[in-house]
Amino acid sequence: MGAGPAGIYAADILDKSDADVSIDIFERMPAPFGLIRYGVAPDHPRIKGIVTALHKVLDRPGIRLLGNVDYGTDIKLDDLREFYDAVIFATGAMSDRALNIPGVDLPGSYGAADFVSWYDGHPDVPRTWPLEATSVAVLGVGNVALDVARVLAKTADELLTTDIPPNVYEGLKSSKVTDVHVFGRRGPAQAKFTPLELRELDHSPNVEVIVYPEDIEFDDGSIAAIRASKQVDMVVKTLQEWAIRDQGDRPKRLHLHFFHSPTEILGDDRVTGLRTERTELTGDGNVRGTGEFHDWDVQAVYRAVGYLSSELPEIPFDHDSGTVPNEGGRVLDIDGDQVPGVYVTGWIKRGPVGLIGHTKGDAAETIRNLLADADQLTAPKQADPDAITSFLADRGVPFTTWEGWGKLDAHERALGEPQGRERVKVVERDEMVRVSRG
Structure with missing residues (x-):
């Protein structure tokens, strides 16, 4: 959950592992890249260049983006367990x-x-x-x-x-x-x-x-x-x-x-x-x-x-540190026991400290522990990749995709071209969704 640097780095490392996996990245916004799009000052194009590397990860066939999906509103933890062996929360810190x-x-x-x-x-x-x-x-x-x-x-x-x-x-x-x-x-x-x-x-x-x-x-x-x-x-x-x-x-x-x-x-x-x-x-x-x-x-x-990170429905949360209690990315419940199949990475894991590149180390640790737990994970009841998209469609969730981001990206660049700008960012969510879904 989360298509910012932390979530994409985790997907990258997992995809490059020896495990036979397919990865879906859920994002609350209609567009990917999280902090890079909505937390970096607009006059920092150099830092935004990180998007180029993240773009290459999302381009891979084993990784799928499902945007405009709000955890806790559009989908719950029990729903996710129906479709996935494990869930990694990489929801960052925006408060x-x-x-x-x-x-x-x-x-x-x-x-x-x-x-x-x-x-x-x-x-x-x-x-x-x-x-x-x-x-x-x-x-x-x-x-x-x-x-x-x-x-x-x-x-x-x-x-x-x-x-x-x-x-x-x-x-x-x-x-x-x-x-x-x-x-x-x-x-x-x-x-x-x-x-x-x-x-x-x-x-x-x-x-x-x-x-x-x-x-x-x-x-x-x-x-x-x-x-x-x-x-x-x-x-x-x-x-x-x-x-x-x-x-x-x-x-x-x-x-x-x-x-x-x-x-x-x-x-x-x-x-x-x-x-x-x-x-x-x-x-x-x-x-x-x-x-x-x-x-x-x-x-x-x-x-x-x-x-400060925001509390997530159904997930333990430490209000003092603003993080999800965890051990090496494995989420822990109120008694200190591991919550099966649930992991964290990025700022929701360690707090909002360090630069963007530091999230790579977090992701590597979390994925290493997830893979170590692989034999103990509960297999999902609905493993077909089309099952989750059908579920979202049946709920009336107007989700966006990586292909949709390509359309929105082209649209924003076209808005900027007459002014000699790289792009003009679209603000309204409904317009972002409309352009993305074509």
């Missing part, structure tokens, strides 16, 4: 992790995941986004935080070369944002973004990236982290260079703040500011509060403090 500070529920306080879904044209979110603020705060220093900050700071015309849908372009065109403030609780050496993601901030001719010299501090733990990781070293050197350079005159500004821990979102009936506490290093790379507070004049706050 925002909670941030428990006062004011977090005020209008103007947003989860980053919701904003990402909007600008990526997810069919299940509203078509408009409020962009009246001139100064906004982004909480977090991971890659998602930088994606959100970059999209907020760039002009709409800069993004018009990407696949953003017309509604997103019009929304960004009306944006009043002039200043974006990104806040990290710890220091430059503890930032979670990659060097490439960081440097991309400075590529816009319209956005001035500002780092403050007083935020460039290191303790023994920070120095050890820099020496231990080339990536950390590259991030720190870039931030140091930006902190000492002269500020330019680009029309928009993206401020990177370190050692500021959010304590309260200010406002009565909507966001009017953000309060942070200045922190200091404790010697081991961690920080403590200093009791010194700053109030920032912002009219919107975006929380990019992590993604």
Whole structure:
């Protein structure tokens, strides 16, 4: 269940094994590729190039895509057991992790995941986004935080070369944002973004990236982290260079703040500011509060403090970690016993950490254990490949296929061609289904 990178990598590894298998990949969206289509910023065509490799996997005759099928609504676990020896859940993480500070529920306080879904044209979110603020705060220093900050700071015309849908372009065109403030609780050496993601901030001719010299501090733990990781070293050197350079005159500004821990979102009936506490290093790379507070004049706050997986019907779930309890991908019940024939991989298995490529290791472990269990798996009552499609058709589920994706892909490319763009993404689910089903 899930046609994002995690699910496709699992299918790839299983298909290449010595086992005699046929694989169906179910996807809730009418289109495949999950996080790549609906979680990666539109100005990241390089990362979206991963689609080329995933496309080759879905092209194989032993792997079938069944899209626009929602687990828990269109099909249940008992239904799946009727047709398959085993089920692997690779449903990812698309919700925002909670941030428990006062004011977090005020209008103007947003989860980053919701904003990402909007600008990526997810069919299940509203078509408009409020962009009246001139100064906004982004909480977090991971890659998602930088994606959100970059999209907020760039002009709409800069993004018009990407696949953003017309509604997103019009929304960004009306944006009043002039200043974006990104806040990290710890220091430059503890930032979670990659060097490439960081440097991309400075590529816009319209956005001035500002780092403050007083935020460039290191303790023994920070120095050890820099020496231990080339990536950390590259991030720190870039931030140091930006902190000492002269500020330019680009029309928009993206401020990177370190050692500021959010304590309260200010406002009565909507966001009017953000309060942070200045922190200091404790010697081991961690920080403590200093009791010194700053109030920032912002009219919107975006929380990019992590993604969270959603609970799946009939599947055990650990609400603290936001994962399905498992041992090497084998799903465990409340008593710690293995649930027969049910497995997980990707972020639903280990939490939303690491880059897309890290899901390959997860998939390899899960498939290795699934194959080790093969002799104990219960054979399905309806093994005919046509049985599941007949079942879905009888239920009135307008499922899409890999061939249907080819039609939608061609349609989106045709929409982009007159504008000199690779594609224009279709947003409406009904239209996606209509085009896919021909």
